[in-house]
Amino acid sequence: MDIAATSPVPIRTKVIAQIVLGVVMVASWEAAAVWFIDPFWIGKPSAIAARLWTEFVDGDMIGHTGITLFHAVTGLVLSLVIGVPIGVLFALRPFVADTVEPYFLGFYSLPRVALAPLFILWFGIGSISKIMMAFSMVVFIVILNTHEGLRGVDRDLVDMLKSMRAKRLYMLRKVLLPSIVPWVFASVRIGVGLALVGAVIGELLGANRGLGWYVEHSAGRVDIIGVFSGLVVLAVLGMALNEVVKAIESRFTEGRY
Amino acid sequence: MKIAIDMDSGLLTGDGSTIVAAANPAERATAELSRVHMSFDGRMEILQDINFVLREGEFLSIVGPSGCGKSTILRLISNLLAPTRGDVKTFGPDGSAAHVGFMFQRDALLPWADVNTNIAVGLECAGVPKEKHAARIAELLTLLGLSEFGGYYPRALSGGMRQRVALGRLLAYDPDVMLMDEPFGALDAQTKILLGYELMRIWTTHRKSVVFVTHDIEEAIGLSDRIIVMSARPGRIKSEYHVNLPRPRDLRGVRKMPEFHQLSEKIWNDIVDRV
Known part of the structure; x- marks a missing residue:
């Protein structure tokens, strides 16, 4: 999906530039921590790397990462499973969509962070409250994107099938659902980050494991290196998930949409 | 209104509001529009008193200025739209509604x-x-x-x-009836002619009823048995011509025939409203 026809950058050049940028950023951080600012405030990449090494090898960082990943991905998948059918319903039944819209947008505007204490009250401090947090962050976007995607379905395709007396279910399977695939992927791309945010917020407020808990726990002990270690893992996790989504998306859509 | 038969060019021209017999009236009808009116929102009138019968195996073209409701006629025949007034019927081989297929x-x-x-x-x-x-x-x-x-x-x-x-x-x-809505309209001139040849070759063997909408008069003459000329909005049938050029046709060859030019001239005059 190129917005303008700019000359494509070779993939190798792109990757090298990305690595260079990363190295420059980490090096500046390290330099700042050594010469300008007390690492108590901004951490220090070398110390963080050392901490991550011990935490991954001897500690339970893999466990924390796994549980956060589980919360985020489960919430994301759940919001697809529930959000896509609701989006389809909204598109097929405009009356339902119009009726629900103001309330829907009301819920959408609520800062979901504010719901976290409620979710912990309702669903406990186990995984369910975190999954629900991730879900509540993503589901609205899935619904809105699905709805929007279906409104943009090519009329000619629908008319073509209608003129051939295609059944409703056939229409759904052949035209409506395939045509929202790019929209669903778009919501997944946005949703990956949001699902992580949701999971971590849940873990920050009440949990005994997960990266959110790890960050909160470290902060409680004024362990800045620990806080930054948790944040680094979260950032890397977000980047990795994004790459996975991109790979899946191009597998499904390349040359077709 | 009088119906004139031009013996030299073998063309039949008739008043649009009367149903004029097709080239071979012996063939059964596959679609029939009678006294069809169409308006959107009850105000904007798209079609006015459209009457015609499509015969089995007939290649019928509809030409006219843009916005004259040509495409709307196809949507009526395919049952994607219902007429505001009047009847649109299609007939399959067993007498039930015909199967129609669309090409856009x-x-x-x-x-x-x-x-x-x-x-x-x-x-x-x-x-x-x-x-x-x-x-x-x-x-x-x-x-x-x-x-x-x-x-x-x-x-x-x-x-x-x-x-x-x-x-x-x-x-x-x-399908029993093929509806083609400017199917070659977005193609370059050569591809258009080449696909026209293909269409002729295939149509000659299958002999489906075709309603072909175009604004290209020469394309319409080359392909059709009969041409309906529409006037601008509200769309009415202005005139109707039978194309008695021999088949199978050489789409480029027929363009050199005097009959082709006469007919093309008449249709053009109808469309720009000159006598």
Whole structure:
């Protein structure tokens, strides 16, 4: 999906530039921590790397990462499973969509962070409250994107099938659902980050494991290196998930949409 | 209004509001529009008193200025729209409503499905049993010169090839009436003529009823048995011409015939409203 026809950058050049940028950023951080600012405030990449090494090898960082990943991905998948059918319903039944819209947008505007204490009250401090947090962050976007995607379905395709007396279910399977695939992927791309945010917020407020808990726990002990270690893992996790989504998306859509 | 028969050029011109007999009135009707009026929102009048009968195996073109409701007529015949007043009927071989198939200016292929799957849509809608699909698809691809391209996605094909696939899907559905809404309108001049040849070749063997909408007068004369000329909004049938050029036609050859030019001139004058 190129917005303008700019000359494509070779993939190798792109990757090298990305690595260079990363190295420059980490090096500046390290330099700042050594010469300008007390690492108590901004951490220090070398110390963080050392901490991550011990935490991954001897500690339970893999466990924390796994549980956060589980919360985020489960919430994301759940919001697809529930959000896509609701989006389809909204598109097929405009009356339902119009009726629900103001309330829907009301819920959408609520800062979901504010719901976290409620979710912990309702669903406990186990995984369910975190999954629900991730879900509540993503589901609205899935619904809105699905709805929007279906409104943009090519009329000619629908008319073509209608003129051939295609059944409703056939229409759904052949035209409506395939045509929202790019929209669903778009919501997944946005949703990956949001699902992580949701999971971590849940873990920050009440949990005994997960990266959110790890960050909160470290902060409680004024362990800045620990806080930054948790944040680094979260950032890397977000980047990795994004790459996975991109790979899946191009597998499904390349040359077709 | 009088009906004049021009013996020299073998053309029949008639008053648009009367139903004029088709080239071969012995053939049964496959579609019939009687006293059809169409308006949107109860105000904007699109069509006014449209009457005509489409005969089996007839190639009928509708020409007229843009916005005259040509495409609306196709949508009425295909039952995508209902007329505000009047009757639109279609007749299949068994007397029930005809199966109609559409071809648009834009190919309307499923972009997420390869050529084979797109053609299979026609077969599936026609209820052709699954085990017969592969053979039928191969046959159609050969017919359209697309044998190598079954596994290609539409995006990888040229405009002309995509319209061939759309034609393949239409033939796969095997409708009683083929509705073509400027199917070659977006193609360059050469591709347009080449696809016209293809269409003629295929139509000559299948002899489906066709309603072909175009604003290209010469294309209409080359392809058709009969041409309906529409006036600008509200769309009315202004005149009707039978094209008695010999078949099979050489689409480029007929353009050199004097009859072709006479007819082209008359239709052009009708459209720009000159006498």
